Amino acid sequence: MTHPSDDDLQRAADGLVLPAGVAAHVESCPECRGTRDAHVRLSRALSAMPRMEAPPDLADAVLAAWAGEREAAVGVPAGRPAARALGAPRPLPSHDPESLRPARLLGWIVGIDVAVAALVAAAVLFAPDAVGSWTVAAVSAVLAVPALVGAGLTVVSAIGAWALVAAAAVVLVSSIGLRVTLAPVSSTP
Amino acid sequence: MAVTDQELVEHIVRGDPEAARLLVERWSGPLYNFAYRMTGSAEDARDLVQDSLLKALRHLGDYDPRWALSTWLYRIARNTHIDRRRRLRPATELDEERFAGDEAGEAGGPSGFTSPLRAALEREESELIQKALARLRDNYREIIVLYHFEALSYREIADLLDIPLGTVMNRLFRARNMLREALAELEYTP
Known part of the structure; x- marks a missing residue:
């Protein structure tokens, strides 16, 4: 009988049943048995x-x-719930996280209002004749700012407040200038 | 009596996290061994298993119970390995030195050694086999790993690789002959 193929000898090494004639040959042929045993050793290794x-x-x-x-996937923030419960801060939004905080904006507005009031008061003190209708308009506008804030139009009120600062400054400067113009010329040597 | 894979899958799909833990703990070991033998690196094997198990958990609803879960999981790991190799190291073969270098086990390491001498001999032999495996192409290496290391049957491998049974046997026989030649080049005969 011719020698079985290497595939058959590997099948034998894997424990598959070979046709009776082939199996008998493998057992009786030292060369085939040696090849099969080499396959078995490799498999064991x-x-x-x-x-x-x-x-x-x-x-x-x-x-x-x-x-x-x-x-x-269910919409829960990816943070750690336990840490959140212990008071860990929520992640801030990525865009301009500081400048748009309501408290900070309100502070700016109050500061501007105080500045406007101071300017108007100075104008009234130094040039009571010149301020007239400007002062009334400015004070009315200043009083309107908190109402705007209350309505949630903080950005609009901020712009308005800055405009009032400019207007009050103009009034003050013009009134002081008028006072200087109207003052009697002193006789100087 | 141990909970079957199928029962675990059903519980996980219904939202039971404890079932997910059981399944992951049950399969992370076999998949890690497979991944390590395929990549030769503890770090790569860890990443591969993590990616594979995450994919499995994400798509557990798509699992077809007509297949053994092991077949499905090994297939995911195999495909993930192929994707990673294609992405990370296109057209390169494994680095033999690195392939054998982690054998001491920087992660969990090999198990089952009983004495220092035996450990040294087994380690030397296993490093040589790893080096020889690294010389084989992926499709030959994987079939040896699946048959000899993971103890899958011809039929299971045929299902996993989606190839006929005869092709599994032919490829396995060819792979073993290639491995024998590679071992001979390393002057090692089992």
């Missing part, structure tokens, strides 16, 4: 390779990543 153990924290890492994905 491969099967004896040590198994690599997964890192102990691998399962936790997978589950944590999956939990994060699920939270994100």
Whole structure:
């Protein structure tokens, strides 16, 4: 009988049943038996390779990543709920996080209002004749600013307040200039 | 009696996190061994298993129970490995030195050693086999890993790789002959 193929000898090494005639040949032929046994030794060496153990924290890492994905999918913020409960701050928006805070904006407006009031008061004090209708308009506008803030139009009120600062400054400067013009010329040597 | 994979899958799909933990703990070990033998690196194996299990959990609703879960999971790991290799190191073969270098186990490491001498011998032999494996193309290496290291049957491998049974046997026999030649070049005969 001719020698069986190498594939047949590998099948024999893997424990598959060969046709009776082929199996009998393998057992009686030193060359075929040697080849089959070499296949068996290789298989045993491969099967004896040590198994690599997964890192102990691998399962936790997978589950944590999956939990994060699920939270994100149902709309829960990706932060840590426990930390949030303990008072950790929420993440700030990425755009201009400081300048648009309502408290800070309100502070600016109050400051501007105080400045306007001071300017108007100075105008009245130094040039009572010249301020007249300007003063009335300015004070009315200043009084309107808190109403605008109350209505939520903070940006509009801020712009208005800055305009009032400019108007009051003009009134003050013009009134002081008028006073200087009207003052008697002293006789100087 | 242990909960079956199928039961775990059903519980996870219904939203049971404890079932997810059981499934991940059950399969992270076998998948890590497969991943390590395919990549030769503890770090890469860890990333590969993490990606694979995450994909599995995300798409568990698509799992077809006619297949063994093991087949499905190994297929995900295999495809993830192919994608990563294509993306990270296109057209390059594995680095043999690195492939054998992690064998001491920077992560969990190999298990089952009993004495220093035996450990040294087994480690030397396993490093040589790893080096020889690194010389094989992916499709030959994976079939050896699946058959000999993961102990999958011809049929399971055929399902996993979606190839006929005869092709599995032919490829496995060819892979073993290639491995034998590679071992001979390293002057090692089992």
